[in-house]
Amino acid sequence: MKIAVLGTGTVGRTMAGALAGLGHEVAIGTRDPQATLARTEPDAMGAPPFSQWLPEHPHVHLAAFADVAAGAELVVNATEGASSIAALTAAGTENLAGKILVDIANPLDFSHGMPPTLNPVNTDSLGEQIQRTFPETKVVKTLNTMNASLMVDPGRAAGGDHSVFVSGNEAAAKSEVTTLLKSLGHQDVIDLGDITTARGSEMLLPVWLRLWGALGTANFNFKIAR
Amino acid sequence: MKIAVLGTGTVGRTMAGALAGLGHEVAIGTRDPQATLARTEPDAMGAPPFSQWLPEHPHVHLAAFADVAAGAELVVNATEGASSIAALTAAGTENLAGKILVDIANPLDFSHGMPPTLNPVNTDSLGEQIQRTFPETKVVKTLNTMNASLMVDPGRAAGGDHSVFVSGNEAAAKSEVTTLLKSLGHQDVIDLGDITTARGSEMLLPVWLRLWGALGTANFNFKIAR
Numbered sequence: 001m002k003i004a005v006l007g008t009g010t011v012g013r014t015m016a017g018a019l020a021g022l023g024h025e026v027a028i029g030t031r032d033p034q035a036t037l038a039r040t041e042p043d044a045m046g047a048p049p050f051s052q053w054l055p056e057h058p059h060v061h062l063a064a065f066a067d068v069a070a071g072a073e074l075v076v077n078a079t080e081g082a083s084s085i086a087a088l089t090a091a092g093t094e095n096l097a098g099k100i101l102v103d104i105a106n107p108l109d110f111s112h113g114m115p116p117t118l119n120p121v122n123t124d125s126l127g128e129q130i131q132r133t134f135p136e137t138k139v140v141k142t143l144n145t146m147n148a149s150l151m152v153d154p155g156r157a158a159g160g161d162h163s164v165f166v167s168g169n170e171a172a173a174k175s176e177v178t179t180l181l182k183s184l185g186h187q188d189v190i191d192l193g194d195i196t197t198a199r200g201s202e203m204l205l206p207v208w209l210r211l212w213g214a215l216g217t218a219n220f221n222f223k224i225a226r
Numbered sequence: 227m228k229i230a231v232l233g234t235g236t237v238g239r240t241m242a243g244a245l246a247g248l249g250h251e252v253a254i255g256t257r258d259p260q261a262t263l264a265r266t267e268p269d270a271m272g273a274p275p276f277s278q279w280l281p282e283h284p285h286v287h288l289a290a291f292a293d294v295a296a297g298a299e300l301v302v303n304a305t306e307g308a309s310s311i312a313a314l315t316a317a318g319t320e321n322l323a324g325k326i327l328v329d330i331a332n333p334l335d336f337s338h339g340m341p342p343t344l345n346p347v348n349t350d351s352l353g354e355q356i357q358r359t360f361p362e363t364k365v366v367k368t369l370n371t372m373n374a375s376l377m378v379d380p381g382r383a384a385g386g387d388h389s390v391f392v393s394g395n396e397a398a399a400k401s402e403v404t405t406l407l408k409s410l411g412h413q414d415v416i417d418l419g420d421i422t423t424a425r426g427s428e429m430l431l432p433v434w435l436r437l438w439g440a441l442g443t444a445n446f447n448f449k450i451a452r
Binding site for chain 1: 338343344347348349383384387388391416417418419423425426427429430432433434435436437439440441443445446447448449450451452
């Protein structure tokens with residue numbers, strides 16, 4: 001499948017690399033490819049510059065948001081939550097129309113200090129904002145409740161015995177995303193319901209962040225024990 | 227131990243019955259004992275009237291909030307979140323001072339319709355509100371992330387292989403509550419940190435409510451797989 005991953009941070013790179021490894025034709029999108037390639041310093045999270053990552057992944061193509069979205073059958077939003085709407089707008093409403101958008105971002109708000117809070121929250125969610133802004137796109141919220149390494153290699157924690165959620169308005173789109181999740185190794189995919197249920201999965205972030213601190217590792221995930 | 231459970235709903239009854247069963251001296255508190263006993267109809271959640279429950283639990287004593295709190299060594303807040311501060315104020319600042327308050331309530335807000343939202347949320351929590359209002363009390367937030375039956379009998383789901391969180395400012399209070407949780411059968415007690423981490427556990431409620439719908443049962447719990 002032709003997949004566009006929007007975002008060149010750790011999450012975008014991890015998803016792009018894994019999806020290319022599964023045989024998909026993967027392009028990774030950024031606002032300004034020349035600027036992305038020109039950076040030589042580690043990013044804000046300490047990841048090496050993208051210009052170092054790209055040559056190590058020769059099957060992944062870098063281009064502008066609109067270019068990768070136009071050529072894709074499925075789009076993954078791996079941008080920062082605070083800039084997701086802007087990035088998707090740059091990708092182009094027409095380039096996203098009719099396609100599945102896998103939204104793995106979280107609306108983290110660092111303006112109140114650490115740990116980040118959420119915005120929107122409680123009566124709205126980033127997943128819903130994106131669905132409202134791009135009504136012709138089939139938004140499926142998923143994978144936002146775990147570390148990037150676990151998104152693509154769930155066996156790294158507890159032998160993969162944990163859960164991932166999907167939220168979206170279209171059953172067929174959720175079914176296709178579930179197939180993709182299982183191809184990445186996810187064993188327990190739980191359909192929470194329509195896109196408003198993204199509030200629930202996004203609101204897992206505050207306890208996730210505290211667990212990261214309490215456990216001293218990000219190599220854990222939520223399992224729904226039943 | 228002398229324990230006061232505030233709240234005569236399903237959660238309060240379940241906790242009171244289980245703690246009495248473990249040999250604790252349990253009193254259950256309500257605003258107006260005569261009014262509580264006078265009700266002959268099921269409550270808003272469909273539970274039988276308290277006057278029917280009480281004779282089946284002869285070791286549990288019913289009294290007003292202040293009376294049960296005054297006589298207790300440890301207090302459990304099992305009231306509805308929206309009325310918890312009022313109930314605790316009725317219990318009396320002086321009757322709560324120096325004691326551990328196990329806060330198992332959630333600040334569910336039904337004013338926006340169903341499913342309920344949270345108030346406070348994101349930058350505050352019910353646990354923190356209680357701690358601020360009763361600074362001499364040792365508030366420990368716990369057990370609010372699961373169904374009442376699982377609070378007292380975790381083995382009912384997945385053989386008890388799931389997690390419970392504690393949040394609070396005093397290590398010794400959390401240690402005492404952890405001992406109590408283990409006596410109820412909880413195997414994996416995770417200390418999230420100070421009382422501000424109650425935001426995280428309270429914000430699990432929205433996904434819990436959606437999982438309840440998606441799974442068709444409340445007999446599940448979060449496990450932190452690692």
